[in-house]
Every structure is written in structure tokens, then in C-alpha cells.
Amino acid sequence: MRETLASTSSSSSSSTSVIPPAESAWISTHERLSPRWQSFALPPQAAIPIVISRVNQFDAGRLDVEMSAMLKEQLVKVFSVMKPGLLFQYEAELDAFLEFLIWRFSIWVDKPTPGNALMNLRYRDEHAVEARGKIRTGLEGPGLTIAQKIWYCIATVGGQYIWTRLQSFSAFRRWGDSEQIDKANIQKKKDEEKALKELRAKAQKGALGGTGLKKSGKK
Numbered sequence: 001m002r003e004t005l006a007s008t009s010s011s012s013s014s015s016t017s018v019i020p021p022a023e024s025a026w027i028s029t030h031e032r033l034s035p036r037w038q039s040f041a042l043p044p045q046a047a048i049p050i051v052i053s054r055v056n057q058f059d060a061g062r063l064d065v066e067m068s069a070m071l072k073e074q075l076v077k078v079f080s081v082m083k084p085g086l087l088f089q090y091e092a093e094l095d096a097f098l099e100f101l102i103w104r105f106s107i108w109v110d111k112p113t114p115g116n117a118l119m120n121l122r123y124r125d126e127h128a129v130e131a132r133g134k135i136r137t138g139l140e141g142p143g144l145t146i147a148q149k150i151w152y153c154i155a156t157v158g159g160q161y162i163w164t165r166l167q168s169f170s171a172f173r174r175w176g177d178s179e180q181i182d183k184a185n186i187q188k189k190k191d192e193e194k195a196l197k198e199l200r201a202k203a204q205k206g207a208l209g210g211t212g213l214k215k216s217g218k219k
Contacts, residue, residue: 056119063115068098092168096161103153110143123152 072094079087087094106113112122124141125148144152 052121056121060113060115060119060121063118064102064113065115067114068095068102071098071101092161092164095164096157099157099160100153103157107144107149107152 075094075098076087102113105111107123111117116122123144125144128142
């Protein structure tokens with residue numbers, strides 16, 4: 001009985017002692033299984049098309065207008081002690097100054113405008129094709145370049161200022177009523193020409209009648 005136990009214990013100890021593999025075995029196994037791992041790898045994900053709602057963009061623009069109106073209201077209170085009507089002359093310059101401040105502290109420093117921040121929107125460079133594949137939510141991607149920021153300022157701040165000044169100048173010159181004034185002048189000239197023709201016709205008839213009476217008197 002003791003001999004059998006000793007034999008079994010010796011056989012079990014010899015079976016449990018495993019010879020470690022060689023160092024090159026790991027490299028060969030990796031080379032052998034690497035093609036299978038690459039075949040099982042996931043394919044590259046395609047870029048998810050990002051569709052920004054026009055309603056959100058419109059709401060962001062309206063919020064920006066409301067924010068600038070609130071700033072303008074607070075700034076007007078500062079000049080309330082000044083001469084009445086003086087601030088009205090420079091209203092266009094005041095609006096342009098406020099729009100420039102919003103642009104300086106939002107677009108220029110790669111931050112969204114107040115309206116875009118509330119609507120979770122931002123401006124980005126759509127011409128950067130390399131980074132477009134990494135966009136997933138619409139908030140990624142590079143921001144606007146320096147040239148794009150400057151053109152944005154010129155188009156929004158400068159364009160709005162020029163349009164406001166043109167409106168005030170046209171109202172002062174009454175460009176909107178010029179067409180109606182022209183039509184009235186044309187109609188007036190037509191009436192005058194018609195009246196002049198009638199007077200000439202009456203004058204000719206009166207002259208003919210007068211000469212006839214004189215001839216009859218001589219007879």
C-alpha cells in the first residue's frame with residue numbers, strides 16, 4: 001500500500017512539473033496569430049453626417065440680437081443725463097460698437113456667441129477635410145481661421161453698420177417716395193399739357209369767330 005502511494009505521488013509530481021516554453025515561442029505565436037487578429041479587427045467607422053437644424057441657427061441669431069439689445073439698453077442708461085437726441089445721431093455707431101465687442105470676446109477667441117452657446121452651436125472650419133472624419137457631434141473640428149474671423153467681422157459688424165446708415169440716409173433723402181413723386185410730376189405735366197392744348201384750341205376758335213364778325217361789319 002505504501003509503495004503504491006509513493007508511486008502515485010511520484011508520478012503526479014512528475015506530471016505537474018511543466019517545462020516552460022522558450023522565449024522565441026512567444027514571438028512565433030504572435031506572428032502566427034497576428035493575421036487572424038487583424039482579420040477580426042473592426043472596419044474603420046465612416047463619418048456620421050451632421051445635420052444642423054436651420055431653426056436652431058435662426059434661434060441663435062435671434063438670441064444674439066436680444067443680447068445686444070439688452071447691452072444697448074444698459075449702455076443707453078449711462079448717457080441718459082446727456083442732451084436729448086444726441087445719442088440718436090450716433091445710434092448706428094453704438095450698435096456697431098456693441099457688435100464688435102461681442103465678436104471680440106466670442107468669435108475672435110474661438111468661443112461661441114451667447115446665442116450659439118445657449119443653442120449648443122459653434123462656428124468651425126468646414127474646409128478642413130482632414131479633421132472632418134473625426135467629427136461626431138458637430139462640436140469637434142478646428143475653429144475658424146484668422147482670415148475667416150476677420151471677414152466675419154467685416155460682413156456682420158461693417159455690413160450692418162453700412163446698411164443702417166443707408167437706411168437713415170434714404171429716409172432723410174426720401175428715396176422711398178421718389179417714385180411716387182416722379183409719378184405725380186408726370187401726371188401733373190400731362191394735366192398741364194392737356195389744359196394748355198385746350199386753351200390753345202379755345203383761343204383759335206375765338207380768333208376765327210372774331211375775324212368773321214369784323215368782316216360782316218364791314219359789309
